[in-house]
Amino acid sequence: MIPGPFSYRRATSIEEAIALLQQYGGDAKVLSGGQSLIPMMKFRLAEPAVIVDINRVPGLDTIEERNGLLSIGGLVRETTLERSPLIRQRYPIIADTAEVIADPLVRNLATVGGNLAHGDPANDHPATMLALRAEVVARGPSGERVISIDDFFVDTFTTALAPDEILTEIRVPAPPPRSGGAYMKFERKVGDYAVAAAAAFLALDEARKIVRAGIGLTNVSYKPLRAEAAENALLGQAPSDELFRAAAELAAQAADPTSDLRGPAEYKRAVARTMTFRALQKALSRAQAA
Amino acid sequence: MERVPIQLTVNGQSYQVEVEPRMLLVHCIRDVLNLTGTHIGCDTTSCGACTVLWNGRPVKSCTVFAVQADGGEILTVEGLERDGQLHPVQEGFWEEHGLQCGFCTPGMMMTAVALLQENADPSEEEIRKAISGNLCRCTGYVNIVKAIQYAARKMRETVPAAVGIAGGE
């Protein structure tokens, strides 16, 4: 399998990358990790006339906390993310997510920005970022704009990014006290997309009631899904298995999967329920340990 | 047709070549540089037979364009042996019968080399996870795990500098 021919442009600054995207418009594709794009090009499912390689754009590969936010550069590799002490200690849900993406070799190149910007509902970070109420920073010809994660995913393989915009950063609110999150993915084997996966984030108040709840679901709809009804059912409640089961059921109802080789829609809904329940349990144990 | 000049340092040797932008790194290594130890086993970034170290990290060279690697350092299976001395990972695969048909072996060994650079004493579970991007159809993995454990032991017993790899991190 051989990709179709294209012109290669290597950007050395974000401005140059954006200028190239402006110049070539819809004919151009941004190359970051390339672990989804290149296979699609081999099957000629993507045939961009121009590839804009942003891998050497400086400043897009940092992970840092500032002003109450975690900032993850768009070019941060999944391996870097999963091994980052900051991520492992303060944002284990993100480490959970990174370490189940594709396989370890793919994760050495795959980027968090690419995982989100691809707009693939089967990708893993979207659900987690939905649960965490993250924001996406996009740079375009007219500068920078911040997009709420809830507005970011538009359709299958379509995001709110304009063709001449680049995802430069993901911002995640720093975890409040007594909070915790977890990502649970069920895959048929390593390297597979999720049959269904769930990201859950919980914060408790001093009375141990749930004051913040986030639930995101992977690969159960035409786009990454936030299970709002399930979140609402948790708010103000004392956590319990019974409550989590009810929330997981609501999340499963929100899911709208399609039948395929991973199983019939009904099965995927059931797995979404199981994963949501287990993610909530794990999130709670982390919140209680926090 | 657009051709791009690139420079690659492969196994410590510098190469200047011109490639089509779409040329995959694995084809550049195999067909242009004639280093055929790196293999191709699939077209979906699944099997890992093409694994090489790119600037010290194991990657699937079928899912990297050669132009991306311009100026970079590549280590392939042919670069593991130094001064007639097998790398401990090579030795481990031989000692523990970690290979049968040998086709996945170069990629599997490159992943193992990278693992042991980061984790001198991996558990069986850690090894199994680390090689889960490399498919083997012959061995059932048990002896691959043993081979990597053999190499880990050997490397822990040896002066670290002796087994360092150029192009590593």
Add this chain to the structure above:
Amino acid sequence: MTTTPIRGLGHPVKRKEDPRFIRGKGTYVDDVKLPGMLYLDIVRSPYAHARIKRIDTSKALAMPGVVDVITGAELEKAGLAWMPTLMSDRQMVLPTERVVYYAQEVAAVVATDRYTAADAVLAVEVEYEPLTPVLDPFKALEPGAPLVRPDREQKTNHIWHWEAGDKEKTDRIFQEAEVVVSQDLYIPRIHVCSIETCGCVVNYDRAIDKLTIWMTSQAPHAHRTVFSLVSGIPEHKIRIISPDIGGGFGGKVPVYPGYVIATYAALKLGKPIKWIEDRSENLQADSFARDYHIHAELAATRDGKIRAMRVHTVADHGAFDAAANPSKFPAGLFSVCTGSYDMEAAHVAVDGVYTNKPPGGVAYRCSFRVTEAVHTIERMVDVLADELGMDPAEIRFKNFIRPEQFPYKSPTGWEYDSGNYPATLQKALDAIGYQELRREQAERRARGELMGIGISTFTEIVGAGPSHTFDILGIKMFDSAEIRVHPTGSAIVRIGVQTQGQGHETTFAQIVAEELGLPVENILVEHGDTDTAPYGLGTYASRSTPVAGAATAVAARKIREKARLIAAHLLEVSPDDLEWRDYAFRVKGSPDRFKTMQEIAFAAYTNFPLGLEGGLEAVCYYDPPNMTFPFGAYVCVVDIDRGTGQVKVREFLAVDDCGTIINPMIVEGQIHGGLTMGLAPALFEEIVYDDNGTMLTGTFMDYLLPTAVETPHWKTDKTVTPSPHHPLGAKGVGESPTIGAPPAIVNAVVDALSHLGVRHIDIPITPAKLYQLLVEKGVAE
């Protein structure tokens, strides 16, 4: 006396082939590069059944770098549009009128590099008129079903009917039986997926009028004969080289159209041609295994003694019968399905059927159709145990062929050479702690947890085969070895079988080391080059050790007999006064007077007795007197996740008996690999088509090979019951675990659910399939 250790039978000799592989210096077909070489790529059908209305090659031909586009019309003129299969059917090389399966070869492009060739494939315009495909073999047998093969005289999709056993006696026992159980089993299509795909490099050298083909071949000699028959080129003008092969497992036994087209192109264009499949092509179009729809019945007494077995199978062979079964056995050795159990009668019938799918019926790391046979009996024994409320171990002990019954004549006509089934099962049960596991299972069940223990006590049949019964396309299934001992005591061994990872270069050297008393490192094994190796049928169906291993031992013994004469000459005694002991010829009664093989070898060239020919070499074409019957007892423990339907193999113990072991390290490695290729179809792998016949599992994203994470840490053990008829007592092992593991796993999963009334689940037991069952039984989380 030599001080270097011999390291013959039973030594875990490190493999002689490994130094090149671990250095990346193996030579696989795609590594062969010749000056001026062109690349061939193939246009494939997007339809499972369609008439080809038009092929327009003009745009492709106009592309810079494109040298040629070859279609069926051109091949037809050369008489090459069709080729014979190894099953006496015929197969399209390139179609002239219609395509009969998805991804079938439609045309081929030749270009100066692989990138241009790939582009040119997309530029070939083909206009199709889609026809209704028939994908279900039962529907294919209905009157009025679309005809898959209108080219045949018989206007039906039925290919052949085959039977074994005594129908009348079997039916009589079933009529009077106290207990009868029956079960439908489907063993789906799977694909071997060696990590190296198939391909070839073809070079025709006009100057010496010689065609050389580097080919991913498990059977280079047989392939040379087929090539000669197809092309009319004399066999001595064709050289097939099977270099290092990146896994075979049966997938590299058939002749694929790509090989033939590449050869045609090389002859036509006078340039070397390389053709290497993509993984997608390999998965979508190369031959498949299994696809057996089985209806099985057992008749038994109420106390659990099996009396008879009755099986009817519909075998989906796809559009061409291109399997590689011996010609008298269109359903392979499926009739060994009475397994390890003594019964009065059995009757087996199989019907082969054409469908609009790629050719099926090749092996998947198993002797001809034995996986299907073993799966059937090992499942049926558990079905019967469930019916009778018996423990699966107990029912096996009750029905095993007893050690004293060997050689055992099976009700379908096989003569089992040797076995000790109770001892092997007992060893497995003791080692895994069977009773303790049953106690744990009861406790877990009480807590609502699902845990199962599965047993499989299989008998394999390998080593095809005796020439009176076994041939492929008329070529008898002997195999060969040729040994030449050099003056200084080293030797070269050439064999007719071909390694694809089994370690022949080491194992066969050990056989010669043992028989001749020469150190193993001084013995070079060569194979895979038809110009130098003796004729053999190739490596598949675990036949290398049973057949070529025997040939090697016998050839070595011929050398030893000549060596005796030379030793007698050197020691100035009569040959009868010598005995072969401790790797030397010694004078009887004075063991200190001896000659080693090294000394004798030198004398064979420098000081041999008058009247004797010089040199020291021998050839053997070994015709095995019988098949060999390796066996084993496997125990598998699984846990089931009630929230996802996932099966986790917690523990798996394989106790194998493959007779005499030549290299225990290699045998253990073969078992690990075979177990993994048993796990794969049990839980992961299946080839799936949609209603149009489009394959849905055409890449590694959807055809799921297990990684190190899904694969358990296999535990192995052994018993040794030598084959009485094999010169070394060896039986072959590479495939036993692939046939033995799936029923052990399925039996474990069914066992976990047996208290809920579950008696059978078809493979692969995917999480989705199992979860549905948990829902039906009210135990899903």
